[in-house]
Amino acid sequence: QIQLVQSGAEVRKPGASVKVSCKASGYTFNRYGISWVRQAPGQGLEWMGWISTYNGHTSIGQNLQGRVTMTRDTSTSTVHMELRSLRSDDTAVYYCARDVGYGDYGGVRFDSWGQGARVTVSS
């Protein structure tokens, strides 16, 4: 079955960096992109960006550009998301999700999700 398994919880100080991983199994890794979505405590969902597992091309949300890097390792079917210059408002649960396309206008759906990785930024 399709699974996305994420790395564990992290605690960082302001200004530091964190790298969260997402290991895919149960399907052909490079056929579907991966999006990252985060959720601050008690808040809604925020799309962070997307990576093509085929060629590594990324699309990052404008408010995170310059602080986020997404990479993939096809040998281990793993995607990584690194967030730098952490601030307290980066405290959130970070999810990876499989991007599956549909329709004629580039629609995508997130049909499988990782379990989430809690990142806490605190001095």
Add this chain to the structure above:
Amino acid sequence: DIQMTQSPSSLSASVGDRVTITCRASRSISNNLNWYQQRPGKAPNLLIFAASSLQSGVPSRFSGSGSETDFTLTISSLQPEDFATYYCQQSYGTPRTFGQGTKLEIK
């Protein structure tokens, strides 16, 4: 960016009720609209994609409709496990924005 606005933000209902949640896009998104359910402490779960297509494994009491800017999610007969938060999301453009969520609570 395309803004997604859900209403209501919260809703109280009873088991067996029919409920409808609406989602409005700030501009036309064709049918590129998805609905997710999120239970506390869990990852979101895809219910509906392309505005009205039921994701495999999702009960048929969930349905979606709409196009362009106005969309609805309907649960025909609420079950105890349906009490959760629901999000719409557009995938017409990037960033792939979500609505603010609708929390469905037991009356």
